[in-house]
Amino acid sequence: MKFTTISIARKLKFYQLLVFDQVLQSGSLVRAAQALNLTQPAVTKIIHELESYFDAPLLVRSNRGVTATELGELVVLRAKSLLAELRSLTDEVNAFQQGTAGQVMVGTLISASTSLLPKAIRLLKQRAPGVLVSLRVGQMDQLFPALAVGEVDLVVGRVPDDWSWRNQSPSLDVEVLYGEELSVVAGAAHPLHGKGAISLHDLHTYPWVLPTRDSLLRRTSDQMFAAAGLSTPDNVAESLSILTNLSLMQDQRTVALMPYEATLQFVAAGMLKAFDLGAPMQFGDIGCFFSNARNLGPAARLFRECLYLAARAESDPQQATLDT
Structure with missing residues (x-):
């Protein structure tokens, strides 16, 4: 046939x-x-x-x-591409008939989940309470294919150092939002806190929580130890779960490597404290990934605008209140 x-x-x-x-x-x-x-x-x-x-x-x-x-x-x-276009059509019809409405699907990596996205969602809800935001947490190898076929509208996370991903997904592009730093943290009562500037050598024998080996952050952590002339610590647990990592560090011995923004609320609450390693550690750029082969629906466009406003607050604490 x-x-x-x-x-x-x-x-x-x-x-x-x-x-x-x-x-x-x-x-x-x-x-x-x-x-x-x-x-x-x-x-x-x-x-x-x-x-x-x-x-x-x-x-x-x-x-x-x-x-x-x-x-x-x-x-x-x-079918995924057709359904993505159908969802965009639904959003545009709803926005036309009812005002701002619809749904936005956002893929996210751990580095953007705890600070940037909540700020962007709060901004969106101030402007359009009827928009539904659905978050999908994953790694690049999961989120990029979903973005390419329209399962998600945007992906927010760290821009890979190796830009060969563009050869594998030529329809995808990225706009850099801000630069992110890394923190080495532990429970607030860890014995090495309060000793001034220390080194990775001082922390090397303690238990560590490191990112899983398939993550961008793990590659960064491996490079960090290598640059200090150290191997990866022997006593390691691998996890990308912030809550799990937080619980492990409450033994006041376990050390973890985390994006700076992801640690702020726990440091402010007195649950974690960052070590002074003498110089800031760069994690890389946080960006908003999108498909240049597909037009965003009204809800996704509005969320992207809110994302850019929230990113300004990440890069400039003076704007933390965010104009509305």
Whole structure:
């Protein structure tokens, strides 16, 4: 059977593609049905309709759930882009008819999650309370593909030192928001606090919490130790969970490497204290990543404006109150 644009337009429905995408995200027909508030037979029927139309299986079913066939991967890749455009159309129609409304999907890395994004969201809610902001936390290798196909509108996080990612994702671009520093921190009662400037050599034998090995921050931490003529500490836990790291440091011995902005609220609360290592450590630039192949909807455009205002406060504490 040869497909044409007209034949596909007549047979396929956006709702079928939405269900198919949810099934693959959930990894299960049952969980997809729950997420969509449908019955499992209804979801199964829609998948069968799609497979009947394409005259080929789209899913591989096993005891561990469902995955896409090769054809299914092709269909869902295009479906994500179509659904992203449908979401933008919905936002624009709502904004036109009701005023500022809609939804913005934001991917974020740990470095931007604790300070910059809350400020931007507060600004957005002051201007447009009806806009729903959905955050997705992940690593670059998860968030960039999602941004490329429209699953998220923007990604906020550290700009990689290696810009080869642009060769892998040529449709993506970035605007730098501000420069971020790093802090080496521990519980406020750590025995080396209050001893003035110390070195990494002094901290090396203590327990450390370091970022996971697939993260940009881990590469930075490895370079930090190497520059000091040290190997990675032997006593290490790997974690990107701020709350887990905070709990570990309450033993008043464990040391962690964290983005400066991520530590501020815990330092202010007396839970953490930063070590004076004699000179500031640069983490890199924090940027807003976007797809130059897709126009942002009104909600996402408004959020990006709020993000830029919040970034000014990150780079200039004098603007911490943020004009509204």
